[in-house]
Amino acid sequence: MKAKGKVFRYQDNVDTDVIIPARYLNTSDPAELAKHCMEDIDKDFIKNVKPGDIIVAGKNFGCGSSREHAPIAIKAAGVSCVIAKTFARIFFRNSINIGLPILECEEAVDGTDADDEVEVDFTTGTIRNLTKGTTYTTQPFPEFMQKIIQAEGLINYIKG
């Protein structure tokens, strides 16, 4: 399992209210939600993001509300992976549960800038910054989490 794309870089404490503002939560349609993804922190994000791109952020990414609409919006926007120093715990669960791969790696975050090209191998936990020629290793997903992500979420995995 791999991901590759251009980096969108954000700071610490990106909360779920800026990932998907509550004013858009009168729907749960992924495509609708994606249209407003990151709107309150980066209004050009949705214009610029391409399938496969990667979000890289500081600590406590996804803090605040439990809205699963946040990882749903990120995934539906085409993002292939989020790398952060740490994740807020509900966001972490929600991402795995809907099949959005996320990784914690402080060094990779510190060594990555916006627009870098990054490749991630989830099986080995390897993060390669192709622009800078650097490589980082983090804890790979245990097998059951890889299976949940491959099944596109927990419910499909359970049904599996």
Add this chain to the structure above:
Amino acid sequence: MGMTMTQKILAAHTGLEKVVPGQLIEADLDLVLGNDITSPVAVKEFNKTGLDKVFDKSKVAIVPDHFTPNKDIKAAEQCKFIREFACRMDIENYFEVGEMGIEHCLIPEKGLAVPGDVIIGADSHTCTYGALGAFSTGVGSTDMAAGMATGKCWFKVPSALKFVLKGKPQGWVSGKDIILHIIGMIGVDGALYKSMEFMGDGLKNLTMDDRFTMANMAIEAGAKNGIFMVDERTIEYVKEHSTKPYKIYEPDEDAVYDEVYEIDLSSIRPTVAFPHLPDNTRTIDEVGDIEIDQVVIGSCTNGRMEDLRVAAKILRGRKVKKGVRCIVFPGTQNIYLQALKEGLVEDIVKAGAVFSTPTCGPCLGGHMGILAKGERAVSTTNRNFVGRMGHVESEVYLASPAVAAASAITGRITDPDKIK
């Protein structure tokens, strides 16, 4: 090595003698909760399982409280969708407009959360029920769906921070000031993945409403759960509200905590969190001159009886400053009725504030009190993130009901002691 309160509850719900931090477990659930924003996603996921009933129709609660009374057609459709599901599944604890309240005020009032329970809710402030000595945590919609299907949820056993409370809060200081003070001290990720466990002699000086407010905001420090040691006051509350059996868990004497903080409640001042994070706190003495446009008093954090009593006490016989909007919303219909009986609604309305039906609306910028560009609000809610209550260039200052009510009168953030 002994266990914390949280670890003991989780062990008991997993059928294990002992659990250790980091251990992955699958625990039995006493209650699975959702609201009108998170339940539609959960129901869609649940439907994929093909099941025609939930694991236990008495252990699921659905409370449409966020965008209700329905704010627009899409919100109405979402509510209709979950109403039909609740009806089809014969969910015993579905609360319609008219009987509902803000979920985290309603669930304890209805006696659905008791000491020793394991509760998940698809709402981050589900941690509120830790005030009753339960393990209670926020999850997402998929976890809610799986919980409704199986009655189980997997957890990583958390380590914990211990807060030993001493002394008595002074003057207008309430649970809100204490928890803002603590979040300011440890930061918005200070308790990430961990439990916050509250105990100590000072507990006897905190009312249940203080404790609900404090447990409610554990998530604003990143915590998995906040939990209070059970005392006579907790038991009194539970006996008054619930017939469910309960079990009291206390931490082992040799329980291991990552950190121990001693908090002298008598030294805490009224505290305000400035934009745009709950840990950006200042005491009321350090606030400076901040003019405001709106005051919001209510929410799952501060929409309970004592909150309304304090607000009414300050507003009684005074007037909200011309040009300032003051919006008060009670947590539940029972709280609404009690406020009517005590004459609080009259005090509040005569002061020139509005008194709303229970709803989460303004807290998350949903409806009933949205901020325009450049506007500032003092709010007794729980989050002051960018754009939380409206325009991306608006500002939210988090405070207690006393500070909020005092600020409504002067039009600037005000120490309630300075109101003449």
